[in-house]
Amino acid sequence: MVQLSFGQIVINELDCDTPGTDDAEFLELKSDAPNFPLDGYVVVFFNGSTNPDTGENRSYMALDLDGYSTDVNGLLLIGSNTVSPIPQYIIPSNTIQNGADAVAVYQANDYDFPDLTTAYVDGALIDVLIYETNDSDGTGLVPIFSAFNPSIQMINEGAGGNANSIQRNNDGSYTVGTPTPRQLNDGSGIVLxxxxxxxxxxxxxxxxxxxxxxxxxxxxxxxxxxxxxxxxxxxxxxxxxxxxxxxxxxxxxxxxxxxxxxxxxxxxxxxxxxxxxxxxxxxxxxxxxxxxxxxxDNDYVVAAWGTPLNPTYGVVSSTQPAGYYDSLDGFSGAALKQAIQDIIANPAVVRAQTYADIIDILKEADQNPANSNQVWLLYTEQGRAKLDYQGSSSSSTGKWNREHVYCRSRGGFYSIKDDDIPDGKDIYWTTTADSLRHGNSDAHALRAADGPENSSRNNQNYGASEYDGPLGNSGSFKGDVARSIFYMVTRYNGIDVVNGYPVDTTPGFIGDLATLLEWHRNDPPDDYEMNRNNIVYTWQHNRNPFIDEPDLVEYLWGTHAGELWSQSLSVNDHDLVHVQVFPNPAKNGFYIKGIKAETRVELYSIDGRKIEGFKTNHDTFVDDNLSSGLYLLKLTSRGLSSLKKIIVE
Structure with missing residues (x-):
C-alpha cells in the first residue's frame, strides 16, 4: 500500500451503501498537511460492472477539486446534503455506486475523465480504492490498478444496505466499521x-x-x-x-x-x-x-440598429479604408478571387490573434444590439449574458461558446502553441494565405453560439440534408454563415466550398454551395453584420468583403460567375439588378433591400391581379398578410423594370 507522504492525498473513508434509501453515502479524503489546497486534483469514480454500456471499468463521475482544501484535521468530506455532519463538497444523493467499483484520486482535471473513460494507471494517479458490497463482478479493476499497487485488493463494505463504511488505518490497511464522516478514523483530532x-x-x-x-x-x-x-x-x-x-x-x-x-x-x-x-x-x-x-446591471445600452431577428439596414456604415477594394476592378473568376485574397491575407497588414482572444472579440463583435451585457447567439437567435461563457470544464447547458462556422475537422485547423493565451490586440502573429492554422482563430468565421446547439451542429455541412439550424428557427443566421464560409475559402488556401455534402474524412471541403448561395441571397448583410465586420477589422486588420460588397458572391460562385467585376458598375449600371428581396420563401412579410433611387413597387398575384403599389426611395418592408402562394414583385426605376418572384408559405 502506498504510504502517506507530504502533500499526499489518500482516500480516508468511503461509505458506498447505506440503509434505507441509500442517500447518505460519502467519500472522505485526507491530506497529511492541514488546510491543504486541492487545486489540480480530481476524484474519479469507476464502474466495475460487466455491462458494456455502463461499466467494464469505465468512469461514471469525475469531481474537480479546484478551489477546495482540507480542514484543520486534513479532511475533506464529499457527499450529499443528507449526510451528517454536512460535507464541504456537495454532490447529489444516491450518486456513489455500491460496487464492485473503484474510486481514485489523480492530479488532473475533471475534463480529462469524460464519462466512460477506461480506468488507467499513470504518473498522475495518487491513490485508489477498489470496493464491493458482496458483489461477484468488478474483478477487472484489480489487474488494472495492480500496476499502481501490486498488492491491491478489493475491500468489502458488507452486504447491500449495510451500516458500515470502509476506513483507512494509519498503516495504510483498511477497517470496516461504523461511519465517522468528518472525523479522523482513530478518534483523534479537533471536533469542528x-x-x-x-x-x-x-x-x-x-x-x-x-x-x-x-x-x-x-x-x-x-x-x-x-x-x-x-x-x-x-x-x-x-x-x-x-x-x-x-x-x-x-x-x-x-x-x-x-x-x-x-x-x-x-x-x-x-x-x-x-x-x-x-x-x-x-x-x-x-x-x-x-x-x-x-x-x-440595469444600465445596459441598446444599439441604434436591430438584432438579426429584427434587422435594420443603412444605420451602420462600413469602416473600410478609401479604395480598399479598388484593386479588384477588371478581374473575374480565379483572378478575382486571388485579388480579394491579396487584400484580406496580405501578410504586411493582416494580423492573426489567439484562440483565447476570440472570447474577448466575440463579447464585442457579437454583442446583442438590444442589451450590451449580452452576446447574440448564432443559431438559436437569442441573447445570452456575456458572463455565461462556458469554461473548459463546465457544463455547456445555459452557456455560450465559440462556434467554428467552417468546422475545424473539415478545415484541418486546430489550436496551436500559445493559442490559449489572451494577449490582446497588439500582440499577434504574422499570417499569410497559406497559414491555414490561423483559421482556428479567425474571428470572421467564429461566432458566439449556444453550447448544446454548437454540439448538435458538430461538423455537419450546411443544408436541409444535414444542418439547417434548430427547429423553428427564422433563418436570421443563414446569410451570415454563408458569407463566413465564402470568406474562409477565399482567405485561406487549402479549403473550399462545394456542392453537395462531402464526408469529413478528408479535410478541406464543406457544403452545400447551392444552399449557401440561397442563404446569402435571402438574408443579405444587415447592420448587425456590418458592425461585426467593423469590430473584427480593428483586431485582424482585414474585412469580410462579402459583407461590404455582397455582389462579389455572385461574381465568384453565382449568376455573374466568370464576368468582370467593376466596383463602379456594380453599383450604378442597373440599380434594380442588385435589389434583394428576402426572406424568400416568406412567412410574415418580406424586405426589399438595395433601392438606390425612387422606385415604383408593385405586387401582383400570379393571375395578374394588382395587390399593392407605392413609391419609395429607400429600403422597405412589405407586410400585406398575404395568403400562401406565388406572387410577382415589379420594381420600376429610371425607366427600367425588374420582375421578381415571391413565394409566401
Missing part, C-alpha cells in the same frame, strides 16, 4: 463546528436587497465573530452597502446580514459577487464558501 452560508437565490438586480444567513451545526459556546467579503473582480465595496462584520452570540447558532446592491447609472455590465468567509477560528469549519451571486 461547521458554519453554513445560505442565500435565497443566485441572481439579483441592481437596487435589490437580499439576506445572507450563517448557521453553525451546534450552538456556539462563546461569541463567534467573523467577517465576510463580497469583492470579486470589478465588484467591490462601492457596489453595495451592508454589515460585513458579524457575530453569533453565545448559545445561539445563526446570524443574518442584509446586503443592498447599489443602483448606479454606470453601465458596468453584469457582475458576480462572491461571498467569502474570513477570519474564522480554527475550531470552526466552512461547510461552503465563495458562494456566487450574479448582479444584473
Amino acid at each position: 463546528n461547521g458554519l453554513l452560508t445560505t442565500i435565497a437565490q443566485t441572481q439579483y438586480n441592481e437596487g435589490d436587497s437580499f439576506d445572507i444567513t450563517f448557521t453553525t451545526e451546534q450552538n456556539v459556546t462563546s461569541d463567534l465573530s467573523f467577517s465576510i467579503s463580497l469583492n470579486n473582480g470589478s465588484f467591490n465595496t462601492s457596489d453595495y452597502t451592508g454589515t460585513t462584520s458579524l457575530t453569533i452570540p453565545t448559545g445561539q447558532n445563526s446570524v443574518t446580514t442584509t446586503i443592498s446592491l447599489t443602483d448606479d447609472s454606470d453601465d458596468e455590465g453584469d457582475e458576480v459577487l462572491k461571498i467569502s468567509v474570513l477570519s474564522l477560528p480554527t475550531e470552526y469549519l466552512k461547510l461552503n464558501d465563495k458562494l456566487e451571486i450574479r448582479v444584473v
